Amino acid sequence: MITIDFAKRQGMTLTDFLYSSIKTQILDGLLKENEKLPSKRTLALHLGVSVITVQNAYSQLIDEGFIFSVEKKGFFVSDIADRLKNGRALHKTGARPAKPKPDNFFADFTSNAAVPGKFPFTLWSRTMRQILASENERLLKRTDVFGTIELRRAICRHLKEFRNMNIDESQVIIGAGTESLYSMLVLFLGRDKIFAVENPGYHKAAEIFRLNGTKCVPVKIDSSGIIVDDLQKAGASVVHVSPSHHFPTGIIMNFKRRTELLQWASLEESRYIIEDDYDSEFRFTGRPLPTLQSIDQNDRVIYINTFSKTLSPSFRISYMVLPPKLVQQFAGKLGFYSCQVSSFEQFTLAKFIEDGSYEKHINRMKNYYRSLRNNLITALENSELAKICSIHEENSGLHFLLSLKSGFDAHKIQQKWKDLSINIQLLSDYYEPPEEAGAQGESFVVNYSGINRGRVSEIVQRMSSAIQAEKM
């Protein structure tokens, strides 16, 4: 039976809310193609609403093609659900390729999805309403490429508080996600430069650098971080690193390596370090090392961070901090662009940070993730897997490594788990080429932020059973 939480309808009519709830369930695949819907009477009784309400909602769904009725049989979900999701089939040439049906895994360790129920919708909504109610004329003006001064100031304070970084708001540039900052940096630093990325590493950065026309080379990391000698040999001018929590290995670049890297950058005028601090807010114990940005004496570090990890991936706001020396050049070269983030969201986020809501939210999420992580690790340690697995983690960030010594082929284990509806990526997938992974071959990247807390023991049970079965 369809369950609808009418407590959430705030301000919508019963009909609208019912209509949109059912539509969402269809779009999300919770109601499947050809599934029979309850009769109007049954649903009305079940939900405690009038039959008219259900009838109106059903009529609208029929009008829009989400459901259809068969005389004397009832109402059914149309097969439009899937077509809508993947783009309706084209009448003419070249339909968009049919995507594989989005897998609804029991546990997806490859996803960065935000935790449902954890986003502060009400608070955000109230803040947005206050901003809009001010009808400030500046809400209607485009902002230059740097973004609104309010958000840039709020970010400065946040960085001072969380990362002890002393920066000036004029150094801050707001972007629509880190992806667009990467592109912007290629335009700014020049596509004739050689860009280096960590190997293994975050593929998307490399893809974007390449698509934007740079030569982009992978440079190996060891347990202290990127190998500076190799970076030197690669002839790179610009390097993208995540020193506070490397993806996917979780390695934290040690202080010695940080100074070596800064030293490397200082040797030539054209060298820059892009410091990607993407999940530094989620450090669970101990004091973090200072950012490269804070210890840089030579205006060589471009610091990048995002609100996608802390708020939601659907939230396209990121920022970078330029070294003071580059601010003027940046304004000269890219100053004609507009900021890509709407003023509404910039003002709302600024207020959300300034009034302390953002910090509270981070702390709440940190507690949530810490407990989720501990549950998962404890469950792994108490399982049959414990004998053959080791966990590599640094009490930081939203992922850790799980290494197995099962004697089985890692891809085979991955497939076994997938068969049990557990999706997990191999560490070797992040190497360029994968063979570079070598002995690390049997390690898995556990991106745990999106899994359901209530499923932890069942997940570990399934993972364990797959290996047991394999042994027999």
Next chain:
Amino acid sequence: MITIDFAKRQGMTLTDFLYSSIKTQILDGLLKENEKLPSKRTLALHLGVSVITVQNAYSQLIDEGFIFSVEKKGFFVSDIADRLKNGRALHKTGARPAKPKPDNFFADFTSNAAVPGKFPFTLWSRTMRQILASENERLLKRTDVFGTIELRRAICRHLKEFRNMNIDESQVIIGAGTESLYSMLVLFLGRDKIFAVENPGYHKAAEIFRLNGTKCVPVKIDSSGIIVDDLQKAGASVVHVSPSHHFPTGIIMNFKRRTELLQWASLEESRYIIEDDYDSEFRFTGRPLPTLQSIDQNDRVIYINTFSKTLSPSFRISYMVLPPKLVQQFAGKLGFYSCQVSSFEQFTLAKFIEDGSYEKHINRMKNYYRSLRNNLITALENSELAKICSIHEENSGLHFLLSLKSGFDAHKIQQKWKDLSINIQLLSDYYEPPEEAGAQGESFVVNYSGINRGRVSEIVQRMSSAIQAEKM
């Protein structure tokens, strides 16, 4: 005396609202550096609030450095206002270049600012609230580069209704402003291609194509639109045009030229037309010609439009419609990107379109602009200027051309008007190089959307008087 409209504070405390209103007035330059503020008592009396309210607001402004107090003298606006706007002076090297102080012109014919008081804040806020209240999990998921299916469907319906275009939602891609679509198109079509732009034309498109690494050539237009022979000679593969209302001349590409242009595109596999339909919603009389996209038989037209003109420039949502043939290629090449627009705004805008609010808003703005435009043109025709000026317009869009035959140097007139606080751009500024303008040299681009309706006669009076004075 500071005026504050407390009716607008909706939900904010009196103190917060007072604080933020004064801050805004400082940031907007309405309260100037060193200007004396009313005493707490006077302001409290004037606004009908308690002295404590004013005191708290003032304290916060002092804490944040927006105002300062001098013992026994009172409260004054800090000189921080300007520094905040342009980025505070940097302690170390390379402060951001001091921008010229934003000119508050009596009339600015170069601005695309939205009309204050015309944005439907309340309606938008309500729609956003409904969206957030639904707490739909999909609000928290990043969308792929195409954007949410809801917004893409809404755009299809809108294009069907407004432009009689029959497209499928799978062809639509949502972007954060046309600027980012231009960049995306270079990545997609290839920076090795030669891009052509109209001359005169919209400089920003050319700048972005060049910055992204293409060779970009200006191609002349005549009274029917871009000259296809010249396009052919330039060796271009991709051409950016605005056939429904050329910027800045206002020319509408005639049907014959449209078919010639499509014919040109069909001759080689690699040729594409970017059709920029940026202000087509504001056609005041007559039936518009069909878009190139609608009459294209060969999958050669990429249609682009934006919500910046119809809603507000601070609103970073644009879209493009790919020919069906390119959809699959686009997904293959750029499919790994996320959509740059937040899901919140995508869902809100989709609902805003679907429930008819967007159409109502456009109609309201169309009436407003039509009347503003008529007032301005009538005032010009009834002024002394009438004898020496002619107006070129096509009953469409938010700008028209004003040509003078004064016998004076156009730059000198421009400066005279500027001295009277009227800012207006020369048509020749949009030519590459400006000398190409030739006989058109004394034409001005009248971008009237942002001017104050109540000032029209005074504006024309000033424009006229400048020329009269010159004659003496």
